[in-house]
Amino acid sequence: MSSVPPSVNSGDVESPGVSHTRCRSLDYCLVVSITLLALTVGALCALYIIWEKPLKVYSVGHQGDKQTASAHLVADxxxxxxxxxxxxxxxGVGSAYMSSDFRYDSGELVVGRAGLYYVYSQLTLTCVALRDCPVNGSASLTALKTSGDNRTPVLTLGVQLNNSSNLSPPTSFSGALQQLSVGDRLSARLWTDLPTEHWQMDQQENTFLGLFWVSGAL
Incomplete structure (x- = not known):
């Protein structure tokens, strides 16, 4: 007596075309997920670098000055x-240093290694009057990049005095990622409407300009 093979419902068997399409969809989702994860991690790393405190930025740059293009200049x-x-x-002069990837030329830092850099600067003022200094005024520092005949601001930081300025030195810090090419020049322009007999820049090397290499050219 011959046996009858069990009947197979066509809905129980997935066609090769449907299976292949589903695999391709899963592969696409996986690639998109990995890409988004990488972008998120990169963005978080950039934010971490940008928002670190000035001393932390200085420490990172100083620790790497023998392995990485970096410089830290203080106002003279x-x-x-x-x-x-x-x-x-x-x-060796205070906290200043400059790796061999740069040279200094009449107030300008000349770049010798192309790449993406973190450029940072700080402006700190101090009252030098015998009594409280007037607090109606401000000062600003603009870091500039000169490439050939083009000069563009890299970052700007300002100090606006207020009633608490006589209690602690008013200060401002800023940093930004900047693509630099060989031959680019960095400088800083100071502006103020404060009376010089009352206010000056802090003498404890708290006005500075620096940068360190982050990655190769984009």
């Missing part, structure tokens, strides 16, 4: 004026 004149600042850049 504390007088407030509307001028392009000059800087102390010689290693």
């Amino acid at each position: 004149n504390v007088v407030l004026d509307n001028v392009t600042l000059s800087w102390t850049h010689t290693a």
Whole structure:
């Protein structure tokens, strides 16, 4: 007696075309998920670098100055004026240093290695009057990048005085990621309407300009 094979419902068997389409959809979702994860991690890393405190930024750059292109320049004149600042850049003089990937030329830091850099700067003022200094005024520092004949601001930071400015030194810090090419020049322009007999830049090397290499050219 011959046996009858069990009947098969066509709905119980997935066609090869449907299975292949589903696999392709899963692969696409996986690729998209990995890409989004990588972008999220990259964005978080960039935000972490950007929002770190000035001392942390300085520490990272200083620790890597022998392996990574980096520099940390401190203002060599504390007088407030509307001028392009000059800087102390010689290693061993205070906290200043400059790796071999840069050279200093008349107030400008000349880049010798292309790449993506974190550029940072801080402006700190101090009252030098015998009594409280007037607090009606402000000062600002603009870091500039010169590429050939083009000059563009990299970052700007400002100090607006208020009633608490006589209690603690008013300060402002800013940092930004910036693509730099070989031959680009960094400088800083100071502006103020404060009376110089009352206010000057802090003498404790708290006005500075620095940068460190993050990655290769984009």
